[in-house]
Amino acid sequence: MITKELLDPESIVIVGASNDTSKPGGKVLYNILKNNFAGKIFGVNPKEREVQGVPCFANCNLIPEVSLAIIAIPANQVEAVMRILAYEKKCKAFILFSAGFSETGAEGKCLEKRCVKIVNDVGGTLVGPNCIGVITGTYKGVFAGPIPAYDPKGCDCVSASGATMVYILEMAIPRGLKFRDIFSVGNSAQVGVEDVLQYWDETFDEKRSSKIKLLYMEQITDPKRFLKHARSLVNKGCRIAAIKSGNTEAGSRAVSSHTGALAGSNSAVSALFRKAGIIRCYSRVELVYVAAIFTIPPLKGDRIAVITHAGGPGVMLTDILVKNGMKVPQLQGDKAAMLLSKLYPGSTVSNPIDFLATGTAEQLGEILDAVENDFEEIDAAVVVFGTTGMWSVDDVYMLLHEKMRTSRKPIFPILPSAIQAAEEVSHFQSMGHVNFTDEVSFGYVLSRVNKMKPPFPEAVLPKIQQAKAIEIIDQSPKGYLQPGQVFELLQSAGIATVAQAVVTSKEEALLSANELGFPLVLKVSGILHKSDSGGVVPGITSFQLLETVFEKLIAMPGANGVIMQQQLTGSEIYVGAKAEDKFGHQVLCGLGGIFIEVFKDISSGLAPVGRDEAISMIRHLRSYPLIKGIRGKEGVNEELIVDAILKISALLQMVPEITEMDINPFIGNSTSLIAVDARICIS
Template identity: 55%
Template sequence: MINQQLINPRSIVVIGGSNDTTKPGGKVLKNLLEHHFSGDVYVTNPKEDEIQGIRCYRNPGDLPDCDLAILAIAARFCPETVELLARKKNTRAFIILSAGFHEESEAGALLEQQIVDTINSVNGCLIGPNCIGVMNHHHTSVFTTPIPKLDPKGIDFISGSGATAVFIMESAMPKGLSFSSVYSVGNSAQMGVEEVLQYLDESFDPETSSKVKLLYVESINKPDLLLKHASSLIRKGCRIAAIKSGSSSAGSRAASSHTGALASSDSAVDALFRKAGIVRVYGREELAAVASVFMHKPLTGKNIAIITHAGGPAVMLTDALSNNGLEVPHIESPELLAKLLPGSSVANPIDFLATGTAGNLGDIIDFCDNKFDNIDAMAVIFGSPGLTEVYDVYKLLDEKMKTCRKPIYPVLPSVINVKNEIEYFLSLGRINFPDEVVFGNALAKVYNTPAPAAPAEHPAVDITAIRRVVDEAKSGYLAPDKVQQLLDAAGIPRAGEAVVTSREEAVDAAGKLGYPVVMKVVGPVHKSDVGGVVLNVKDAETASREFDRMINIKDTTAILLQPMLSGTQIFTGAKYEPKFGHMILCGLGGIFIEVLKDVQSSLSPVSAAEASEMIKSLKSYKIIQGVRGQEGVNETAFADAIVRLSALCEAAPEITEMDINPLLGNAKGVVAVDARIRIEK
């Protein structure tokens, strides 16, 4: 666990320090000295007596006690050095910059584990190895540049990659973003992104802690930990954005169910982030833009006023906002128009022309803040052709951002023509969005990311019956009667049905179920593709004839009969994703699931509110509501089926893939018509 020796050490030793500042051991020492670490700084090197003006200890055994050790020596020397420092120098925090551990070889992995075991034995903490280090407003223990402005109210940034951490800071700093802390976790031998986030949650102080967290993640090893602490921080008033790289797949995985084909590890990441309330982004510039949005007052509504003196950027911003679900509502105000130069427009975008003044801008902002109830926030686009200085505009913008109730987002694209004025604006603690489209997309993404999901309450299911079926079953697909038993135990409504293996049984079962009936093959995966589904069988003669035909279809072991029901075909399903647990999916059913691939997913356990939001987020939601006189689906019953399927998976984690497709839904409720369940013991 992270400790105070790492956060605010009284003393730091650089093991392997150097006078050569092109080497990690030299540069990390230089950064510590130049950024005025207030505690004691020690350095070791077997070949030097003095390094960068500091006494050098040739033998680490001669060092005084030290809180934090930064190792920049060959991997093979690290275990014994850590052992010495931990046992004899009371060192409880370690940053290992060196590479050559588990990322390189099996021998390196053994060295890494030896180090972790030693540090764990003294309840110490380790960052790395194979990282750039850690920095906060107490110390800059990194061997890289740039060193950003370090402010307790800035951004807490955790990165799985050192180089990417540098590049993200280089994207963020020119926009005016500052940082509270930066953690490069490298190999995450003891602590990864999840553990650092846990520390930020458990040590969070609403008065002094940063409320913005950025993550760069290459692998999520502990999704439960990430979900718990990210959602906890967001509920405390923080905002979190993350890049999860490695979202593509080099090849497709074969899956035998619709759900298996549609669910992937990356969709599990999506579901995890959505459940936690994390804004997911896909690149450095987008991450910086979202962080910049976070640094402004929260957007509480979707109506944006665009204030501009340049038409083109305003149009592009309007498109970016409108295409992502935000609104740029029409405005009419003769009173405001009378205050502006002839030719101005207040229709929204509010265009006060290239000759507009700071006074004009101030009038517009005041109207938007106090008189236009249909406006929730303002985006101010102000650049310059370079003819005059515009300090007065940026000074006024800063003043209005202090006093206005509504958020104001400055889009200042003239990063060359008014470079000095923008630097002045940033020096006031402000942030610039240099590109209006990147800003518009980022603002919409933040607004559209849901709050953390409330804890799910399990519906009543018959766990004893569920466990009896699963415990008795072998790995593979369950027989239809076992599927029926699980649906019944979970409380998921299903159609009456019979499984038959002879013509006589088929005719008898059809009569008992009541014509018309549906006949389906048991065995083949995709029944429709092999002619294994017959609808609207109205009499015994047809039932007899179709049984004879269908029983001879390849892989068929029996025929399933069900009453012919009517309604909209929908589906719900589940897939087990290693580490993440069960993904629960829903969408339109039947053949539409394959054609449209319009699905929504969440991680189990799923609450009723989450299930309802999944349904409402479908692109096909209007069909579920009912269109052109067609009867809609009972959404409460659909959501209940999703929640009960989730509860079934919680009771039976051995379920690896499951489809209920189709569910037939109408205004009265939903009924499971067909289901497949595969388990792995």
């Protein structure tokens, strides 16, 4: 819970305040004082009566009542101090810099829990421990810099790693990014990323809130709450970019080592982000580029004018945009000719628009006006403009500033001369602009942002036979269900299963064949990996063949029967699900067989998967053309796959005991999709 006292404290005490700014308690005081905190501020330090010009008390018993405490003392002294502050000094907000809590083991974990209890007792907020602090509109409660300029429309940030927040700022500030609230939540003992999201969501104000949210996380403790508030924020017009690291085994080893967090499944995180409409980033530089793109009005289309006075960067930018699905349409006709006539000879306007090394601010103005007014086929402009170092490019950047202010179409500035145009770039940024330095990184990230879809709407799931499903589960022991029960459970969700019979004698087999009709597939029952061991025989078209094959299968070691199924024609489709701890279930789909095994061509969504998400899952498969059908070969009815995913989603909702489920395969064609083999495991 984030209290008013944390956001806008009337008074602050620094416990561990110091004159030494190489200590956290000294540096945070320095930062707060330097940045004009308007409330009362004082320190606690047994050795000082005054620190950096503010009163200092020997211990917490001596201080007046206080709204916010920033604590920078060794872990073993923290609890006692917090008791006094919470219970006696009406303190309702705590920022705990100190390390030495849950990240160090069981003992630290207990200490951390006791501290949280103290804060909860008084309905307060605890940020940290093991964090660098908080920045809000009223104070800079951090000990680590750099301290960004405060901008009410700047990026709101929350980071589970203090150092990473610092290094994000080290990269973002030179790019011209502005910031608003920053929360370094450290061990997230009480306030975690979800709480900050909830606070942003619940206090969102169309006019006053920032619409850019940046997240760095190493775990998602409460994915459902995370989804709820992230999706709500995006639906309110916010744009969220987030890094979730610790995605590999070695990476998550690092995570658990340094914050005691356990990493979730990587594909579940991606599915969660897609569901919420969050752009997933994998590096600081990517996060900073995405954030910078967020500061510019969103694209309304994917058709870009690449404008440059330098050939190469324009070519590289065009390549990366086109490679990633954006368009750089050729410009032709009268209006293009008219524009060309206003540029120096040798210029080209076919897009990229290259107005040569000698190109002027005035010419750039003509180009941007033409993009704005004359070329309907263009949705946005990217301007790459640096300097040879021979003259100032300030006039060009002022022109760019003016056009960015007035143009309906977004204009993205790439100003590559970090050294030679440092002054002009700095002037340009001082007027509130960001700057992208590498055109290819920009182009890649722009295309990612442009591909981003809004959050999937709440899933509307089909009705299933709930009572029947629960009855089956209740009757089954934990572990893998029996084949018959698997099919019954699928049927309870309305999923078609192949007509089959399980037989143990030749006589039964012949009788069943009469009922099922030929052709048949025979499968040995009781043996894992039956395909590999020759336990699956398709193409049984006669009683004679049936007898021979039945005898062969039933004689296999471990066989406890033979499954006889109608042989269907079509393509193999895989649909599955997997319990992902707090994430709920991940639902998976793909073409069966080698497409999954060799090409790892699987889409995933997070249950409950609704119609839009199911369609998106199917269409994101690389093998989607095969589902549509290519070269006259019959495909698979997409609507039936969507239907199956929704039904499975509904089943998972009713029967959360399912830990693992593989329908592998369905056999599908243009008119039917029938489950032929399936495994379900319950817990």
